[in-house]
Amino acid sequence: MSGFELTGHYVDVDGTRTFYDECGEGLPFIGVHTAGADAREYQYLLPLLAERGYRAIALDLPGHGRSYPVAWEPHRTMHQHAEFVHRFAQTVCAGEKPVVAGCSIGGCMSFDLAAHHSEDYTAIIPMEGLADGTPILPHPAEAERPSWSTSWKPFLEYAAVESLGKPTLADPEKVKELWWQHQNAQQAGNGDIQAWAGHDVRDKLGDVKCPVLVIAGRDDFWLPELLVRASAELIEGAQVVFLDDIGHYPMFEDPPLLAKVIDEFVRERAPGRVEQPAVA
């Protein structure tokens, strides 16, 4: 059990009140959540990273959790989301080069950040994301509003639950918890999937200047291994890790394993950036 407590904070980014959880001191780490969810997905990982010497942060993207949407409109492209995360990082971690890790749409945002701002990060870690989201799902703009589709909300909830790794899927408490984490506004979650379905930065990854670790769970049906590898191969020197018995939510399904994988990668590829000695 970690001795680090999460504290909630608000910051103004793009004129919108933006929430984030934080704990610990040291090299900043920023976690970016999945579609239709919020920072609660990182509540177990952040204290473990704090123990390892990080200032561990996770934000609620605009329109999710306790963050208002920018100008009252959901983001509908991955680049909008990624640029917002970048401005959040520059505001909350001014003058520093954080580690950023995102999952699912957050993973796609991580590829977008690698394409556009890699020099500003110590490491970028796309989890369950791709450089090109278009093959996975159709573009769901026609289901954006609740009156346009009664199926969207239950779809997003079960798209989440059923892509858990098999051990977590067999735990009813964890399944319920993930379900409750996906109760945000339909417009926000749908905008996230529009962003996924239109996302493609394959031609912008030729000059990435920071270490990149691509993580995917072997039980995640959304992410074919061949597409994960194809995305990673676009970035020179990117490392790829496939995790057994993990689905679409590594930070929620096995936080200790993920903390170890992230910490070891950062210490190996960016020596000296984490001041605290490594955990034995």
Added chain:
Amino acid sequence: MGLADPAFAERLVEALNENEEFVAESRWFDGSILLESGADRLWLKVYRGRVIDHLEFVPPFGYTFKVSGSPEAWRLLRSGERTFTDLATPGSRHCSSVEEIEAGGGGYRPPELAIEGNGFEAGRLHLAILALTGVLSEVSNREAVAA
């Protein structure tokens, strides 16, 4: 999975009416659900959380929505190799090459289990459909073991 077998249909209906999730989620539904596996069909009339009638054909007035797929798609669901959400969601995720993904329409590749008809009612009944397909798998698997 014997949708066209009257004895199987009886056992499925009985199991659905005993399933708390199906009963709760379909509490305010007054319509019909057609299940199709290849050429086999089973039409279920559902009213206030109960299957109150069933037929192995489609009546002249049709159905509210249907869930259909090949016998292989239903087998993948029954065996647990694939989840319902995976089978029922369009997109190219189970391909052996990038070329195959692109040739099949990418994100617009049709799902292996199709939900067609009144999409608003099917959407509203999403959790009832999940419960239904789960019960269908259980009853089928039980019979396969018994055989």
